[in-house]
Amino acid sequence: MKVLIMSDSHGLTKEIADIVNRHKNEVEFMFHCGDSELSAKSTELKSFQGVKGNCDFGSDLPNELLIDVSGISLYLTHGHLYNVKSTLMNLKYRALELNAKIACYGHSHIAGAELIDEILFINPGSIRLPVLRKQKTYVILEVVGTKANIMFYDVNGKMIEDMSEQFTLT
Numbered sequence: 001m002k003v004l005i006m007s008d009s010h011g012l013t014k015e016i017a018d019i020v021n022r023h024k025n026e027v028e029f030m031f032h033c034g035d036s037e038l039s040a041k042s043t044e045l046k047s048f049q050g051v052k053g054n055c056d057f058g059s060d061l062p063n064e065l066l067i068d069v070s071g072i073s074l075y076l077t078h079g080h081l082y083n084v085k086s087t088l089m090n091l092k093y094r095a096l097e098l099n100a101k102i103a104c105y106g107h108s109h110i111a112g113a114e115l116i117d118e119i120l121f122i123n124p125g126s127i128r129l130p131v132l133r134k135q136k137t138y139v140i141l142e143v144v145g146t147k148a149n150i151m152f153y154d155v156n157g158k159m160i161e162d163m164s165e166q167f168t169l170t
Contacts, residue, residue, distance in 0.1 A: 001070040002026055006138040007033035007078070007106025008126035010055065015127050016044040019138060022157050027140065029069060033059075033106035034078030045169050053078035053106065054092050069159065072143060072169065075100035079107035079123075089122055095119050101169050102141070102148070111137040113150040115167050120148055127155045135160055146170065 009016055018142045020030065024047065034053025038045055040061045052061040064077040082090040085108045095103040095123050102120045110132050111125025125137035136155040141148060152163035 001028055001143050003028065003069060003074075003106050003141045003143075004030045004138065005033065005122060005124045005141060006031075006127055007104075007124050008035045008053070008109050008128060009037070010035055010128045011037040012128050013038070013042075013044045015136075019127070019155070020047050021156070023140065029067070031065075031067075031074075031076050031104060033076060033104055034080075035106060049076070050074050051078055053113060055082040065096075066100065069102075070143060072102060073098065073100045074102040074104065076104045079105035084108055085124075088116060091121070092116060092119060103147070111135075111139075111152060111163060113139075113165065113167070118170050120167050120169060125152070137163075139142070143169070 004023050030048045032048040032050035034051045035055045037055055050061055052059045052063055067074045075098055084091055099132055104122045109126040109129055113122045124139040127136045127138055130136050137152050141149045146169050148167045148169050152160040
């Protein structure tokens with residue numbers, strides 16, 4: 001099972017369309033972690049399940065989603081309501097409340113993935129305004145059994161090897 005995850009596209013349309021077209025035949029789901037600054041009904045977001053970010057004014061998207069992905073509970077939120085720029089503790093507690101094994105979020109524009117207390121946290125970074133890296137990033141998550149492969153890509157579709165890694169879900 002493969003999932004495309006992006007966040008913080010802040011009004012971009014061509015780049016989203018390019019990414020969707022590049023991966024539409026290889027992923028089962030596409031998730032947007034908020035701050036698209038586009039209407040939930042926009043052409044660019046029609047392939048995505050998504051949440052509202054702090055810059056998505058007037059959006060009717062939900063603040064959070066809990067999605068069953070091939071038997072794994074995946075939690076999706078933007079992160080601003082959980083203070084993710086300072087700590088992942090609040091997000092961890094929410095993921096624990098929901099019994100989520102994977103928590104996807106954005107807001108900080110800092111790409112990364114880490115396993116904390118058996119929860120896999122994924123921030124795909126930003127395809128518009130990255131922080132701490134030059135590359136504008138998104139993620140493809142591939143889950144095979146208990147293995148979760150996180151592959152970071154730049155906005156042009158080139159895999160970023162030094163960021164990509166494998167985790168074991170329990």
